[in-house]
Amino acid sequence: MPKDIQDKDITQKEWKAVRALLKEALLGEEIPLESTKMRPKGVFKKYEGNPAFDGIPYGDKFTQLLRLLRKKHMHDPVAAFNSSTN
Numbered sequence: 698m699p700k701d702i703q704d705k706d707i708t709q710k711e712w713k714a715v716r717a718l719l720k721e722a723l724l725g726e727e728i729p730l731e732s733t734k735m736r737p738k739g740v741f742k743k744y745e746g747n748p749a750f751d752g753i754p755y756g757d758k759f760t761q762l763l764r765l766l767r768k769k770h771m772h773d774p775v776a777a778f779n780s781s782t783n
Contacts, residue, residue: 732767738755
C-alpha cells in the first residue's frame, strides 16, 4: 500500500499522540533541533517501539511533522510547548 494511502488511514488522534511525544522529546533534548544531527529516519527508529507510534508509517507526513516541530521549537520553544497542550 502506498505511503500516502497509509497516512490517510491514521486518525488525527493517533497523529496528535505522535506530535505530543515528539514535542516532549524536543523539549527534553532527546531529539536534537538540527536535522543533520539526527535525521527523521533516526528519530522514527528511536521511537517506533513506543505505543504512540503503533500503526504510524515512516513517510512524508512524519517527516513534515518533525520538520515543523523542529522549526517551531528553534524559534520559540515556549510557544511550541504551549501549542501542544491545546
